[in-house]
Amino acid sequence: MTLAMTNPQTSFVIASRNRCAELTATVERLLDTTACPIIVVDNASDDESLIAVGRLSARSGSRLLLVALDRNLGAVGRNVGVGLCATKYVAFCDDDSWWQPDAPGIAEDVFARYPTVGLLAARTVVMPQGIDDPLVRLLAGSPLGTRRDLPGPSVLGFLACSSIVRVEAFNAVGGFSPVLHFRGEEQLLALDMAAHGWDLCYCAELVAMHQPSQSRPASSAQDARSLRNAVLTTWLRRPAGHCVRSAAALARSAVRDTEHARAAAEAAARLPRVLVQRRRLPEPVELAARLLERGPATAPAVTST
Template identity: 40%
Template sequence: MSLITGSQAAADDSPPHVETDEVTIVVATRNRPDRLAETAAHHRAPVIVVDNGSDEPIRLPGADVVRLDANLGAAARNIGVERARTPYVAFADDDSYWAPGSLARAAALLNAHPQAALLTAEIRIGAAGRLDPVSAAMAAAPLGTPPGAAGPSVLGFLACAIVVRRDTFLAAGGFQPRLFVYGEEALLAMDLAAAGHQLSYVPSLTVRHFPEPAGRDPRGRRRLEARNRLLTAVLRRPPAVVARAAMAVLCSEPAALGDVLRQLPWAVGSRRRLPTPVEQALTRLAVE
């Protein structure tokens, strides 16, 4: 994979109102320069943009742009994290940004909670700031809050709303390239928890998200989500969970089964069971 890298503007073009020198924002994007320009104006930390093989090279003054010659999906974020030189990395999509004060607050929390590998923020959608249902579910705290943790425990998240410890993220392998996009977060959450790290929901951190109403390809997204749910189960979950996941895919997105079969030798070869407490927590979430 060849890369074209480099800062695209002089220092006086850097983003205004930088909140902290401990966080880098990593944004993976493809073919949406206008959306990226809109949200980038709100970023309050140094920015690394990973251009996922856009048809025309992305240019963003003040950002360090890494251009890939192919679309790596979610794994493009890994390249941005590798390039970062701060202890913490916040992810954003080209249609999202962190609300003022959130990045500095996240850095302070990670400094104060050394067991925390990942903090996930409250997500507010659109101009009206509607609470994302994912955030509402996290706020219910079904897994409770461990003593001394930064917030309620989670075993899932949306990538555009997390701040991670750079070294811990890389040690866990980052986002799995074979999952590409949609649902790629679940495997990383499991692996971080399996390694003994805390993952916490912190509603005092806020992300503003402005997704397109229908998305780019709703039908393709559903198929990829179904494939990734089943592959993730094969990679980490007990046989009974794998069987239920396969039946769910067969009923909802049968075409995804063929996609899974093509990846099955790799998934079985990479299979690793989770520690009992992590598996029990996932089971509890499934019945909530």
Template identity: 40%
Template sequence: MTGPPPPPRASIVVLTHNRRGEVLRTLRRLAALPGDHPILVVDNGCTDDTALRVQREFPGVLLIRAGANLGAAGRNLGVQRVVSPYVAFCDDDTWWVPGALERAADILDAHPDIAVLNARISVGGDERADPACEAMARSPLPFIAGVGPELMGFMAGACIMRVDAFLRAGGYWKPFFIGGEEALLALDIVAQGGRIAYAPELRLHHWPSLARDRSLRSRMLARNALWTAWLRLPAWMAIGHSLSTLRRVPGCRARVRACRDALAGWRLIREHRRPLDSALCEKLRIVWSAAADG
């Protein structure tokens, strides 16, 4: 006589905003995965009929209505409803390949010190390697046997993590909205003792959406990089990293705008500022130095 099936170890949280076609394609892929992984879709203030179509075509999916576009912080609503120990994230233009979540859960079961695993990303119909993954594979931090190199960051729509690590770190900070929002969460997770690793045997497919506001995202990326530096780096390091960030912003006008955007939140930044300890700052320095060397 067989007992009830074991509870799922990993759930999937999908964030979507006005990309009906993309999210329905992603859900078809996720629904076809082996295993019984609960799927939670956060309707991040959609103004089209995304919610209706998701409910109609995928009645087994838990639809969570944010009520407004919360940006990256919409993922927090999904994680708050997860009951499994691990949560895998997708954007509405990404999906996990068969077997990846089971292997990720095995790795996390075997390595209680690892809080986050970043998958290898295959892009488009030709499944080319995402350049970000090539950079992660060259991480100068220690290699975790059987997993991959240690990191100081991760990609928000291509990772699986411990739910308790996410919640203890506070999830995604709402003021960021979008653009580099995972950098602060990554620093807070490692500050609490969790490790982040690139696990290339885990694979996720990305079919980049054409429905992107590239101008807004570029602007938010610059502001959020400055905010992250001011929130968590000691003063001398924050100044240096801010100057480095601004040098990468194309054009004097855009640099001035980035400074103006960032300074507008200075009171909020000062209230939430918690500099990292020297050991973590040294790890960041090693990672940044290796990236600068190519």
């Protein structure tokens, strides 16, 4: 198969844990259809992931780097991958998602033409149905609108598995927060990038494919973790009134089931770190966040899978 690029400025970064079959399928697809470097960060898997990806790496001609972590860092595993990249841009994948071959080239052209853009959110196609993820409509119709000097609608939310970042912008805000670990970690990164003056845009020309893994926590556990991280993000960046309301919502959730009770306890345990790292958003970013909360196409704190 003809590779899409000859001098890529984009690397793929995949953080994975215990999804050997899906991970290897994704890596093989990227190796076959692109010329981009690939960095796989394994979050302390105890399945065959290291062996399988190690074999692919050995025959990849140095395109594939495998990093084996000794503990599960969650989304921070992506930070490790970005830190090892020699390219200007990074396209994030999950072990159950991949990019159309032309996506890196499209993104590189957009980033070159729009130097204030720090992140591009792609059109996400859910497989095997071949339908757009529901988030696509929300991003395309963002109440923040499209400025003349930007390539698409301004956004404050995205899916990590279908986003491409400018490494300079990502590193400027410290990447994904270890306070959140995993699930809904994108919202804090989006707010922090905007607070540092970077633009985030939806780009319909970029296409990522996502075939949700069959190996995932129960929905109640995912929902509880998402709520926990939404509350932590609020405590870290939003006004006091928002913090009080989110704390009350978290307390009410704790009586639903053991997963939400655990999430509430985890949030409380993280409170000392939150207080140290808390800083209010600049007023323009806070106003944009409030507009999204009020608007008919409110952008949620979306999650990875």
